[in-house]
Amino acid sequence: MIEMILILLAPVFGGLIYGVERVVRARMQNRQGPPILQPFYDTYKLMDKQAFLVNPYHALLGIMHFVTLWVVVAFVIMGENLLYVIFLHLLSSIFIVLAGFSVKSIFSHIGSNRELLTIVAYEPILILVAVGFYMSVGSFEIDVIREHPSEILSLAFLFLAFLLIIPIKLKKSPFDASEAHQEIVGGAEIEFSGIFYEFLYMAKWLEYVFIYSLLILFAGDSLLLATLLFVGVFLVVNLIDNSTARVRVEHLVKIVLGVGLTLSLVNLVWLAYV
Amino acid sequence: MFEKYRKKSPWILHYNAGSCNGCDIEILASLSPKYDLERFGVVNTGNPKQSDIFLVTGPVTYRSRERLVELYTQMPEPKVVVAVGSCSCTGGVFRDMYNVEDRVDRYIPVDVYVAGCASSPELIIDGVVKALDILESKTKEMEFAKKLQNKPKIEDGIVSRKEMPRRVGENDEES
Numbered sequence: 001m002i003e004m005i006l007i008l009l010a011p012v013f014g015g016l017i018y019g020v021e022r023v024v025r026a027r028m029q030n031r032q033g034p035p036i037l038q039p040f041y042d043t044y045k046l047m048d049k050q051a052f053l054v055n056p057y058h059a060l061l062g063i064m065h066f067v068t069l070w071v072v073v074a075f076v077i078m079g080e081n082l083l084y085v086i087f088l089h090l091l092s093s094i095f096i097v098l099a100g101f102s103v104k105s106i107f108s109h110i111g112s113n114r115e116l117l118t119i120v121a122y123e124p125i126l127i128l129v130a131v132g133f134y135m136s137v138g139s140f141e142i143d144v145i146r147e148h149p150s151e152i153l154s155l156a157f158l159f160l161a162f163l164l165i166i167p168i169k170l171k172k173s174p175f176d177a178s179e180a181h182q183e184i185v186g187g188a189e190i191e192f193s194g195i196f197y198e199f200l201y202m203a204k205w206l207e208y209v210f211i212y213s214l215l216i217l218f219a220g221d222s223l224l225l226a227t228l229l230f231v232g233v234f235l236v237v238n239l240i241d242n243s244t245a246r247v248r249v250e251h252l253v254k255i256v257l258g259v260g261l262t263l264s265l266v267n268l269v270w271l272a273y274v
Numbered sequence: 275m276f277e278k279y280r281k282k283s284p285w286i287l288h289y290n291a292g293s294c295n296g297c298d299i300e301i302l303a304s305l306s307p308k309y310d311l312e313r314f315g316v317v318n319t320g321n322p323k324q325s326d327i328f329l330v331t332g333p334v335t336y337r338s339r340e341r342l343v344e345l346y347t348q349m350p351e352p353k354v355v356v357a358v359g360s361c362s363c364t365g366g367v368f369r370d371m372y373n374v375e376d377r378v379d380r381y382i383p384v385d386v387y388v389a390g391c392a393s394s395p396e397l398i399i400d401g402v403v404k405a406l407d408i409l410e411s412k413t414k415e416m417e418f419a420k421k422l423q424n425k426p427k428i429e430d431g432i433v434s435r436k437e438m439p440r441r442v443g444e445n446d447e448e449s
Binding site for chain 2: 022026029030031032033034035038041042044045048049050051052181182185186190191192193194197
């Protein structure tokens, strides 16, 4: 029962995290910032706006992106298999890439290309994180991982690698090349408008819920550690977002694959032999 | 019930139609931490398909007029146009030059005029806040039009546009 309520309210939680984040970012820049409920005002406005339909598949793929992400978040909350969750999440990213390629806009194509490159960068690390959980806990089931004591010390390098990919998934500096708001005007989401853009906007909230719910898996069964991890990583990610510039997409792939993959492989070898 | 939240999320599209960059710098200043337009929910999107307020600076040059009209048509309804600076309101010092089309409202309808060369950030913020009220009233007008399309009120003398051609044809047959 409580799982059902959590699943239904998942976009609302994501919206609240996004709203708090905008305020926190504004306070870091020494300004007042929008109200905390700002994301909900935005969606309310987008409902009223006129929507341009570029082609039916474009709009449908955008909605499918949102729906699959919600299913992913539901699977995480219900405690399904971690590998399923990661591959289903890959499917939702593929939907937005296809949507980007289904229109003629050149910015949309560039955005989709960059999205694919970032998938190349972060997907191996996500899978290695799952493998790391399997080697230390002994199961891919999220339920089991949640009830197991925290393994963050033996998964320390994997945790660092996971920290590297959080800005990619949340489209934050320095790894926001796939969205790049003033450079390629939002990338794959450029041709969405009105109610169709609203689905993408809410998918962004679900992305927050997904990535932070994967993050607190590192805390195991300790609620205190989970809260500490969530608040700490939230602040660090926003601080880095405020203080760094965007890196080019090739450098993104190099940095994330070079540093992240090495860190996670070292950790796996350590788990296997030590 | 939620009516008052409608104007809380205006997203801005900023276009330079041949300005000297003075007003552009002031617009960016009003979005920066000191003046902080984001406290009204303003986001500088740069994407016409997702924006509500069109901030135009500068006199319209021959080169930029097609882009100006195209950007305007790509914005979804309801939308508000704010002409920022003397040049976009009247043509300013560039008026009657051989490569300049004087002012913005020769091409697209303008709702708010913000004077000044260059407009100060306070004036721009006032203009945007004024645009928010206009945006709200435009949203109401759109809803009224939708209601009319669904239920034409012929007894009030207001006829929906969907009905109009048919009525004209009927009258022709009678005469």
